[in-house]
Amino acid sequence: MKPNIGITQKELKKSTSLLNVLLSNEMTLYVKTRKFHWNIGGNSFMELHKLFEGQYNALEAIIDEVAERINKLGEKTIGTMKEFLDHTTLKESPNTYPNQKEMLAELLDNHEHIITEIRESLSVYEEEANDAGTTDFVTGIMQKHETMAWIIRRYLS
Ligand SMILES: [Fe+2]
Numbered sequence: 536m537k538p539n540i541g542i543t544q545k546e547l548k549k550s551t552s553l554l555n556v557l558l559s560n561e562m563t564l565y566v567k568t569r570k571f572h573w574n575i576g577g578n579s580f581m582e583l584h585k586l587f588e589g590q591y592n593a594l595e596a597i598i599d600e601v602a603e604r605i606n607k608l609g610e611k612t613i614g615t616m617k618e619f620l621d622h623t624t625l626k627e628s629p630n631t632y633p634n635q636k637e638m639l640a641e642l643l644d645n646h647e648h649i650i651t652e653i654r655e656s657l658s659v660y661e662e663e664a665n666d667a668g669t670t671d672f673v674t675g676i677m678q679k680h681e682t683m684a685w686i687i688r689r690y691l692s
Contacts (some may be wrong), residue, residue, distance in 0.1 A: 562619045568587050657673070
């Protein structure tokens with residue numbers, strides 16, 4: 536049964552297709568943050584091991600919220616690795632094991648990429664999809680990424 540919430544099906548599709556990309560980016564960054572948690576080495580091993588654990592837990596919570604938002608807008612939520620890889624705009628780096636500084640720089644880049652993409656999508660949610668709820672929702676997610684990016688950036692400055 537489709538939601539009857541004052542948004543047309545065409546408008547809802549605009550929101551859910553953008554949310555599918557966001558979900559896939561969150562999943563890709565989640566997996567990457569776990570990989571770095573597992574493989575971090577060097578002087579600040581335990582501190583960064585724990586920092587990455589805190590961040591992948593935060594990303595896991597975001598993933599669940601985004602996935603359920605898609606469902607609330609009347610669409611089935613994608614949920615396979617292939618679909619996530621098909622939709623993500625982030626890059627993975629198989630068989631590479633960066634050093635501490637490179638790991639932090641890659642995570643920062645990926646958070647900033649997500650922040651920028653959300654910012655660019657705000658006008659689409661608000662104006663083209665007539666979807667104030669999702670506009671507010673993704674703004675909150677952007678702020679969470681801004682906090683995570685700020686913490687990582689401090690290690691690099
Ligand atoms: Fe662990």
